[in-house]
Amino acid sequence: MPKLFHDEYRRAVPPDDASKRILVSLRNVLTPVASVHRYFGSEVALYFAWMNHFTLWLLAPAGVGVAAYCRMNFFGYTVDDDPYLPFHSLFVVFWSACFLRSWDQRCSELSWHWNVHGIELLTGLRPEEYRPGYHGELRQSRATGQPERYYPYPNRILAYIVSVVVTSMMLVVAFCVMICSLNLQGYMDAPATSFEKFFYIPRLARLAHPGAIFDPNQTEYFGIMSMGPVVLHVTAIMHMNKFYRSVAQWLTELENHELVAAHQSSLIAKRFVFEAFDCYIALFYVGFVQQDIRKLRNELICLYGVDSIRRVFVESVLPLVLDRISRYRLSRRAAELKRLYF
Incomplete structure (x- = not known):
């Protein structure tokens, strides 16, 4: 044990009181970040600060998970038929986003408190950089009086509208591919609601009937043919994501952002929306529209296994x-x- 930790531990717990020593050891689950900072420096201390922050934030999903488990036992549900269990997964998604924002604030607070130089290397922040491809009209700056490039905001609004329209059209294509995949897998064979009847395609659904080529219960060739729709879906997702990357780059260039950070943020937002929708819309549909845990489990295993x-x-x-x-x-x-030369 380093001398610094040893001295603080001895001051906190007298050497002749073993019971208090055990109690303090049980309470000290979190790492003493201040002591780590004084002994090892800011980089190591930030790591342990993240561990402490993450450990505390894990209490929220743990509590929700225990509540969901108790609810299942109280009402007699299982993991296969509990209609509210997918909302626990949705909670974890929002929890992770909130955790990242909270850690950014905590990291900035510790960095300011410790007077860390070059904190952009630790937090990912960078000074503002102007994008070389930025173009616009020259005008006199009201602040400095020097000429500067100006791009009218209505033009950027028009570019935003174009981005929304083009992205929406590609999202519709991704949704249609998902519907075709679910029909080929037999998930849409018996529409439960009038809403699902619009997505039922008999010609594709018949291919998953018993004895058909994509029958999910077939045993010939180890059931490899039943994985055909999933393989096609994963291949389509891969190619659509690859195609949209170039489309997103073109749309972001059309928006003509002045700063590199704004350009990257807009590009990341487009790709995140499309790729998240493209990859997870099938799981969302099975989990929240059909509310069938067995189908959701099979879809998860098939999609991620094939991918x-x-x-x-x-x-x-x-x-x-x-x-x-x-x-x-x-x-x-x-x-x-x-042989020719020798």
Whole structure:
């Protein structure tokens, strides 16, 4: 134990009182960040401060989880038929966003208190940078009297409208792809409400009937054919996200932001909205519209299982195979040149 921690511990608990020492040890769940800062410096202290902050914030989802568990036991629900269980997941999503904002404030507070220099390296903040591609009319600045570039705000509003319209059209395409995927998987075979009848496509749903090509209960070839709709959906998601990246870049350039930070924020917002909708709309539909936990579980396993296999293949297996092929071709070429000249 470092001498600093040892001295503070001895001052807090007398050496002849073992019971108090045990009690203080049980209470001191959180790391003494001030002592860590004095002994190890700000970088290590910020890490332990984050751990303390995260530990305290975990009390909220833990409490909600215990309440959801008690409610299930009280009303006789299980994880498969509790209609309110998906709202716990939704709470965790909002909790994570609030936690990040809270930690940003706590990090700034500690950095100011510790007089940390170069805090932009720790918090991700950067000085304002002007975007090289920014264009506009030259006018005289009211503050400095020097010429400056000015882009009319109504023009940017028009660009925002174009961004909303184009993104909405692509979101509609993503929603249609999701509906086709759910029909191919047999999730829309028996519409429960009049709302779902609009999304029922008989020609696609028949492909998931018993004995059909995408029958989810088939056993031939280990049921690989039943994964066909999920594979197609994951492939469509990958290509739509890739296509929208270029579209989002073009839309953000059209908005003509002056600062790099504003440009990046707008680009990230577009990509987040589209990719989150594209990736999770099927799970949201099954979980909150159909409220079928079994279907939601199957959809989660299928989507993330197939996507994990795709990532491993694209990011690991395929580069390895291409590298081996390239080396083989180079070795053959070197052997041919060696025979030719030597």
